[in-house]
Amino acid sequence: MIRRHTISILVNNQPGVLQRVSGLFGRRGFNIESITVGESEETGLSRMVIVTQGDDKNLEQISKQLYKLIDVIKVVDLSSNPMVSRELALIKVNAEPTMRPEILSVIETFRASVVDIGPASLIVQVVGDPEKIDAMVELLTPYGIRELSRTGVTAMIRGSVR
CATH class of the missing domain: 3.30.70.260 (ACT domain)
Known part of the structure; x- marks a missing residue:
């Protein structure tokens, strides 16, 4: 399989x-x-x-x-094994001042953060499993994603023994 x-x-x-x-x-x-x-x-x-x-x-x-x-x-x-895995993504999204409150509510829902604000865009940082990153990208796509950069997965086995 x-x-x-x-x-x-x-x-x-x-x-x-x-x-x-x-x-x-x-x-x-x-x-x-x-x-x-x-x-x-x-x-x-x-x-x-x-x-x-x-x-x-x-x-x-x-x-x-x-x-x-x-x-x-x-x-x-x-x-x-049971593991912890995470990925980080930076997403530059179109964000005219009138649309920012709506976009910020999406960001808050995902416990993501704004790491840069431009006149017409925001750069959002989101950390989580790949499915969380995919979901965030999907919700921000209608606003217009200008650029997307993902780190790839990093992971460790859970607990104190290896």
């Missing part, structure tokens, strides 16, 4: 690692829906969080292939 997987990959913080990891997904025919990379809790190591779709057997193969890459330290399928 094909389903969405969120995979955490701990890697050495070296040039070219991102290219090798993403290339492996491409060669295997997997689309990367989202990828985030940043420093981890350990000096010299970075954590990649990749969201992709596939069945469990294919994911197992990808995991085995990842471990063959010299800079890969650990691979965890976060989606097989």
Whole structure:
């Protein structure tokens, strides 16, 4: 059964690692829906969080292939555990002064925030799961979205044990 997987990959913080990891997904025919990379809790190591779709057997193969890459330290399928996942989006929306109260009520409903105000636009920051971001985009679309930038999903397993 094909389903969405969120995979955490701990890697050495070296040039070219991102290219090798993403290339492996491409060669295997997997689309990367989202990828985030940043420093981890350990000096010299970075954590990649990749969201992709596939069945469990294919994911197992990808995991085995990842471990063959010299800079890969650990691979965890976060989606097989209770996890916390978040994404951030910045949305620049048309907002003439007469429309702002209506737009601000949408923003407030989503517990989002205005991070910039221009003469005819607002930049909204929203944090949450991808479905929340999608819903916010859908509600702001009628006002005219000028620009949209999303970070991609980052995630961790819930609780204190890994």
